[in-house]
Amino acid sequence: MVAAGSPAARGFNCSNCGAPVELRALQHARAVACTSCGSILDPRDPNLRVLQKARSKESITPDIPLGTRGTWHGQPWEVIGFQRRSIEVDGIRYSWDEYVLFNPYRGFRYLSRYEGHWNDIRTVRELPEPTGSGKRPTIRYQGETYAHFQSATAHTDFVLGEFPWRVRLGDEVKVSDYNAPPYLLSSETTDDETTWSLGRYTDAQRIWQAFAVPGSPRTPSGVFANQPNPYKERASRSYRTLGLLLALFLVLVVGRLVTAAREQLLAARYTYQPKDQNAAFVTEPFAVRAPGTVEITLSADLTNAWIDFDLALINTDSGVAWNVERELSYYSGTDSDGAWSEGSRERRVLLPRIPAGEYYLRVEPEGEATSQPVSYVIQVRRDVPSLLPYGVALLLLVAPSIAATARSSSFERRRMQESDYGD
Amino acid sequence: MRGPAGRCPNCSAPIQFRWSSAVQTVCESCRSVVVRHDVDLEAIGEVSDLPPDSSPVQLGTEGRFDDRPFTVIGRIVYEHADGGWSEWHLAFGDGSSGWLSDAQAEYAVSALVRPPRPLPPANTLTVGYAYSWQDRELQVTTLTRARYTGVEGELPFEYWGKTEVLFADLRGYDTTFATIDYSEETPLLFVGRFVDYDDLSLRHVRTYEGW
Amino acid sequence: MRTLYFLLGLLIAGTALMADTRGWFGASPSLIRNVPRSIRDNPGAYRSLYSGSPRLFGGK
Numbered sequence: 031m032v033a034a035g036s037p038a039a040r041g042f043n044c045s046n047c048g049a050p051v052e053l054r055a056l057q058h059a060r061a062v063a064c065t066s067c068g069s070i071l072d073p074r075d076p077n078l079r080v081l082q083k084a085r086s087k088e089s090i091t092p093d094i095p096l097g098t099r100g101t102w103h104g105q106p107w108e109v110i111g112f113q114r115r116s117i118e119v120d121g122i123r124y125s126w127d128e129y130v131l132f133n134p135y136r137g138f139r140y141l142s143r144y145e146g147h148w149n150d151i152r153t154v155r156e157l158p159e160p161t162g163s164g165k166r167p168t169i170r171y172q173g174e175t176y177a178h179f180q181s182a183t184a185h186t187d188f189v190l191g192e193f194p195w196r197v198r199l200g201d202e203v204k205v206s207d208y209n210a211p212p213y214l215l216s217s218e219t220t221d222d223e224t225t226w227s228l229g230r231y232t233d234a235q236r237i238w239q240a241f242a243v244p245g246s247p248r249t250p251s252g253v254f255a256n257q258p259n260p261y262k263e264r265a266s267r268s269y270r271t272l273g274l275l276l277a278l279f280l281v282l283v284v285g286r287l288v289t290a291a292r293e294q295l296l297a298a299r300y301t302y303q304p305k306d307q308n309a310a311f312v313t314e315p316f317a318v319r320a321p322g323t324v325e326i327t328l329s330a331d332l333t334n335a336w337i338d339f340d341l342a343l344i345n346t347d348s349g350v351a352w353n354v355e356r357e358l359s360y361y362s363g364t365d366s367d368g369a370w371s372e373g374s375r376e377r378r379v380l381l382p383r384i385p386a387g388e389y390y391l392r393v394e395p396e397g398e399a400t401s402q403p404v405s406y407v408i409q410v411r412r413d414v415p416s417l418l419p420y421g422v423a424l425l426l427l428v429a430p431s432i433a434a435t436a437r438s439s440s441f442e443r444r445r446m447q448e449s450d451y452g453d
Numbered sequence: 454m455r456g457p458a459g460r461c462p463n464c465s466a467p468i469q470f471r472w473s474s475a476v477q478t479v480c481e482s483c484r485s486v487v488v489r490h491d492v493d494l495e496a497i498g499e500v501s502d503l504p505p506d507s508s509p510v511q512l513g514t515e516g517r518f519d520d521r522p523f524t525v526i527g528r529i530v531y532e533h534a535d536g537g538w539s540e541w542h543l544a545f546g547d548g549s550s551g552w553l554s555d556a557q558a559e560y561a562v563s564a565l566v567r568p569p570r571p572l573p574p575a576n577t578l579t580v581g582y583a584y585s586w587q588d589r590e591l592q593v594t595t596l597t598r599a600r601y602t603g604v605e606g607e608l609p610f611e612y613w614g615k616t617e618v619l620f621a622d623l624r625g626y627d628t629t630f631a632t633i634d635y636s637e638e639t640p641l642l643f644v645g646r647f648v649d650y651d652d653l654s655l656r657h658v659r660t661y662e663g664w
Numbered sequence: 665m666r667t668l669y670f671l672l673g674l675l676i677a678g679t680a681l682m683a684d685t686r687g688w689f690g691a692s693p694s695l696i697r698n699v700p701r702s703i704r705d706n707p708g709a710y711r712s713l714y715s716g717s718p719r720l721f722g723g724k
């Protein structure tokens with residue numbers, strides 16, 4: 031049952047082309063663009079004088095047709111006007127669309143669309159307070175701080191339907207945007223008067239549902255000024271988890287380093303005689319009391335010589351031998367660039383998964399036949415912790431947080447590209 | 454708080470003041486402006502029909518502002534180059550007076566206050582002029598030369614036959630809203646704040662076909 | 665998402681401990697089985713995998 035009351039819409043004929051024009055905003059409209067010829071008329075003038083004659087330009091079809099009614103914020107709102115405006119930055123024109131929504135009790139609201147990003151906008155009456163004038167000036171509104179994003183001159187390119195102000199094609203206003211995602215505070219200045227409006231980033235799907243728009247909204251491209259960053263929250267939360275993990279990790283590593291046995295099984299000095307044909311020998315047996323790693327350290331005080339070791343850790347009972355070969359060498363001198371040195375006088379070998387048992391080492395050294403005798407030390411220890419696995423683990427632990435931060439930062443960087451402060 | 458009753462001095466139709474402090478009303482039969490001097494009523498002029506307007510508020514609308522119930526009992530209509538607005542006269546439960554301004558469905562409620570310091574004369578006023586009210590910094594944001602178009606219902610003062618009136622709108626960094634009314638010899642200061650339609654819990658408003 | 669990160673983190677830490685204690689990042693020695701006890705008396709008889717000049721095997 032339609033509620034009786036004052037007529038909400040009235041119709042008349044365009045004074046330029048005679049086509050029927052419908053007025054939906056009661057007495058509020060200050061300008062109405064004829065949908066047929068595009069001329070802008072004064073709806074408050076009894077003769078409907080033409081404010082601006084039509085200019086034959088492209089015809090744009092709004093995503094949401096004029097006259098569409100939808101429930102928005104729990105109240106009915108009707109689309110009564112549409113305009114396309116643009117700014118020019120570095121020689122490139124960027125256009126966006128605006129829809130004028132009307133409700134007889136609540137007045138006017140606006141929806142804007144740029145590259146698939148939608149904003150729900152309302153004029154605000156409070157004055158934002160300037161709070162900072164650094165690289166990016168800031169203003170404060172309703173307890174929230176907004177940072178300057180972009181200033182430009184907006185040019186009205188196309189209009190359709192009714193507007194609560196005297197719109198004209200070719201109108202130019204200075205627009206400044208300040209962002210605090212998901213909000214965008216914008217000012218428009220003509221002559222001396224400045225109007226502020228607050229936009230909230232809105233999912234296009236909600237608008238399509240509210241106004242029963244056929245089809246699907248296009249996916250937005252790029253990042254919009256007040257588009258919420260979906261990665262920011264994730265990144266900051268990941269740091270809390272990382273903090274906890276690092277604390278536990280630290281306890282684990284310190285615990286391991288402190289409790290590692292580092293038990294010395296053999297430490298002896300030997301001399302290699304170059305002319306000796308039968309250089310191979312075996313060490314005294316030693317007990318590996320628990321399964322795990324066995325570390326063999328070879329060190330020799332070499333001067334411009336090398337010595338190669340053929341090592342076998344042999345289990346007396348099982349007869350299994352673990353074989354490795356390592357070479358020590360050290361060369362040094364001076365040339366035109368200064369002193370140089372090459373090689374290393376000490377090497378370690380870490381043998382993994384050595385079962386418990388009695389072992390001895392078979393050693394076969396070999397050096398240059400013409401060199402001096404080489405004195406060297408062999409040290410065998412078990413359960414020596416190595417830091418490499420923990421270094422790798424640390425990188426792996428930190429990686430997800432770093433990745434999350436990188437994604438969040440990349441989003442912000444793409445956001446700022448559209449601003450006065452981007453690249 | 455009912456006011457006195459009487460007869461229109463012009464057409465003898467019955468007149469009932471709904472508000473005890475009403476000074477002026479408009480006779481619904483002959484549209485004479487009737488001013489009350491204690492018990493005597495004097496007809497001082499006539500008002501033409503008000504222009505068609507879009508305000509959803511009407512005489513008899515009830516609502517609440519800051520938990521104080523009010524009834525809309527009168528109205529002054531203004532027009533200017535770019536549009537017009539209505540100042541609806543509110544009678545609060547405690548008998549006090551307030552004003553609900555409706556300009557293109559943007560609403561503000563204010564009341565007459567005593568200015569803490571002298572108000573600037575009209576000829577020195579410029580946009581940006583600062584005036585502080587209760588530790589709040591206000592600035593003049595708009596200067597409007599409006600034409601008084603008509604009155605309706607009960608008003609707390611005589612207000613009729615004005616021609617052009619200067620208004621200065623002031624705003625602050627919060628919802629505070631103030632107006633300096635230069636229609637009288639001494640400028641009047643009204644202070645209040647902007648409100649949303651839904652904040653007022655309005656009942657008995659105008660209805661619109663299809664809405 | 666946070667619990668998954670936490671659990672994976674614990675897994676990584678635990679795996680690091682295992683890699684350390686079991687020497688997963690250690691050398692890859694070649695095994696010879698059934699070495700007779702006589703090698704203790706005659707080390708030269710051990711049939712090494714690295715016979716020949718070490719330089720041929722990549723030395724350093």
